[in-house]
Amino acid sequence: xxxxxWTSLPxxxxxxxxxxxxxxxxxxxxxxTICLIALYDLVSTLADLGLLFSxxxxxxxxxxxxxxxxxFDQLNWFFKTIRRYNAEPVFFLSIWWVYFGSLLALLLGLFxxxxxxxxxxxxxxxxxxxxxxxYGYDNFLTMSFFYCVVFPVGKYYSLDKKIFRRLAKPVIFxxxxxxxxxxxxxxxxxxxxxxxDYNWWNGNSIWRSLASLYNDYxxxxxxxxxxxxxxxxxxxxxxxxxxxxxxxxxxxxxxVIVMHLGIGFLLDLYAFAAIMIVWNISAFGSLTSxxxxxxxxx
Amino acid sequence: MKKRxxxxxxxxxxxxxxxxxxxxxxxxxxxxxxxxxxxxVLGYLKENVYENRYFMxxxxxxxxxxxxxxxxxxxxTEKMFTIELYDTGKKLILEDAFFNFKTMSGFxxxxxxxxxxANHISDTQGIKxxxxxxxxxxxxxxRELYVEKIFKWLGKKIAGxxxxxxxYKIKLNTIVPVDIWQKPxxxxxxxxxVIKEMDFPxx
Numbered sequence: 241x242x243x244x245x246w247t248s249l250p251x252x253x254x255x256x257x258x259x260x261x262x263x264x265x266x267x268x269x270x271x272x273t274i275c276l277i278a279l280y281d282l283v284s285t286l287a288d289l290g291l292l293f294s295x296x297x298x299x300x301x302x303x304x305x306x307x308x309x310x311x312f313d314q315l316n317w318f319f320k321t322i323r324r325y326n327a328e329p330v331f332f333l334s335i336w337w338v339y340f341g342s343l344l345a346l347l348l349g350l351f352x353x354x355x356x357x358x359x360x361x362x363x364x365x366x367x368x369x370x371x372x373x374x375y376g377y378d379n380f381l382t383m384s385f386f387y388c389v390v391f392p393v394g395k396y397y398s399l400d401k402k403i404f405r406r407l408a409k410p411v412i413f414x415x416x417x418x419x420x421x422x423x424x425x426x427x428x429x430x431x432x433x434x435x436x437d438y439n440w441w442n443g444n445s446i447w448r449s450l451a452s453l454y455n456d457y458x459x460x461x462x463x464x465x466x467x468x469x470x471x472x473x474x475x476x477x478x479x480x481x482x483x484x485x486x487x488x489x490x491x492x493x494x495x496v497i498v499m500h501l502g503i504g505f506l507l508d509l510y511a512f513a514a515i516m517i518v519w520n521i522s523a524f525g526s527l528t529s530x531x532x533x534x535x536x537x538x
Numbered sequence: 539m540k541k542r543x544x545x546x547x548x549x550x551x552x553x554x555x556x557x558x559x560x561x562x563x564x565x566x567x568x569x570x571x572x573x574x575x576x577x578x579v580l581g582y583l584k585e586n587v588y589e590n591r592y593f594m595x596x597x598x599x600x601x602x603x604x605x606x607x608x609x610x611x612x613x614x615t616e617k618m619f620t621i622e623l624y625d626t627g628k629k630l631i632l633e634d635a636f637f638n639f640k641t642m643s644g645f646x647x648x649x650x651x652x653x654x655x656a657n658h659i660s661d662t663q664g665i666k667x668x669x670x671x672x673x674x675x676x677x678x679x680x681r682e683l684y685v686e687k688i689f690k691w692l693g694k695k696i697a698g699x700x701x702x703x704x705x706y707k708i709k710l711n712t713i714v715p716v717d718i719w720q721k722p723x724x725x726x727x728x729x730x731x732v733i734k735e736m737d738f739p740x741x
Binding site: 253254256257281284285286287288289291292299300301304307308310311314360364368370372373374375376378379380381382383385386412413418421422425426429430432433434436437439440442443444445447448449451452453456458462465476507508509510511 | 543554561565566569598599609639641644645658728
């Protein structure tokens with residue numbers, strides 16, 4: 241009996257990724273929303289991009305920014321190579337346009353896989369060059385672009401589909417499951433980190449993340465902060481169970497979206513909030529508004 | 539095809555899972571015991587497989603080498619840099635905290651940088667405290683020099699654009715953490731503490 245169970249394990253693991261005919265909506269929604277968020281962030285930071293990544297206008301010398309970063313070896317090699325060929329002016333002038341152009345191409349689904357690879361490489365080169373200025377959004381954006389490379393995101397509602405008719409074959413793999421499992425791990429481990437820190441239980445951690453010279457949230461009643469802290473701990477730790485159960489899935493996603501909207505508005509981290517909301521909706525949201533079940537079967 | 543894809547993603551998710559365990563346990567030990575623990579099997583995997591040069595490239599390209607940027611253990615308060623410009627008579631002529639950042643998104647990133655510098659300074663202090671026999675002297679000096687260079691460069695351009703500026707002062711400030719259940723009343727403005735400050739000549 242036990243042996244039978246053990247031998248069936250690999251098969252069960254593979255069955256995890258059986259299609260559920262929601263792949264089309266998922267792939268389209270994920271590609272378009274991730275590109276829109278990246279474009280929004282690019283445009284909203286436009287006036288400051290030169291301070292973060294340029295030939296001579298950065299707030300600190302570029303080498304000094306990436307010196308302590310874990311990407312030092314790769315970036316140092318990269319910039320040395322560019323310098324050796326005196327390509328710095330061309331490089332810094334064109335890289336933003338290449339990034340912007342490939343993002344647009346990915347958004348429209350034009351040469352999707354190639355565009356996704358270029359976007360991923362450009363995002364790594366640009367944003368990891370100022371790794372100390374990075375925050376959660378940049379990490380999730382890299383992961384999202386990686387998934388855009390490995391998932392067939394250009395298969396539907398794309399220029400690729402118009403150009404290459406052979407792409408019309410149905411998807412045979414549940415890519416959405418990958419994002420679901422990844423997201424469950426993200427929240428569970430984030431929740432566990434908070435469980436063992438008593439400052440999340442008494443609201444002190446919420447105060448610390450909100451208190452700023454640029455707002456007056458520090459004067460909020462402690463009881464509100466304690467409730468928010470405990471709420472976040474519970475929501476994140478039990479996220480995998482709550483979204484697994486169909487009966488609690490919808491309310492969990494709504495609460496998580498509210499939590500991220502709160503983070504976005506209170507801490508001015510709009511892009512981070514947006515990308516987390518997109519991951520949640522992509523993974524567990526009801527994406528059946530686009531009529532696709534039948535089309536997927538075709 | 540499906541089988542191959544499933545195997546690839548199962549391995550990918552296994553890495554995400556094991557790295558998450560390592561990061562969570564590591565940060566718990568660092569915060570509570572000021573040292574990294576030895577985690578059987580996973581510790582071996584992290585040190586000998588995940589930190590392998592070729593494997594590291596996969597982690598970088600997939601983005602799973604990073605944390606998730608969520609608030610976790612030991613949440614810290616806001617950190618911010620300020621610059622003060624003085625003339626030859628030691629009179630304050632300009633005070634600024636934005637360092638030419640004009641957008642909310644750019645300034646948020648700059649505040650994140652202030653936080654990472656505060657961590658760097660605190661880690662250096664930790665190394666200093668543990669270094670009883672002076673073996674880490676070189677490392678400590680390098681880390682301190684790095685902080686000095688960052689402080690110097692942060693103000694160099696701003697001060698250079700103000701002809702009457704004789705010298706400038708860079709401060710790294712933090713909001714003093716409080717226990718919200720014991721703080722006197724509901725103060726609207728939190729108290730500030732200067733972590734580090736340095737003076738540099740403008741030219």
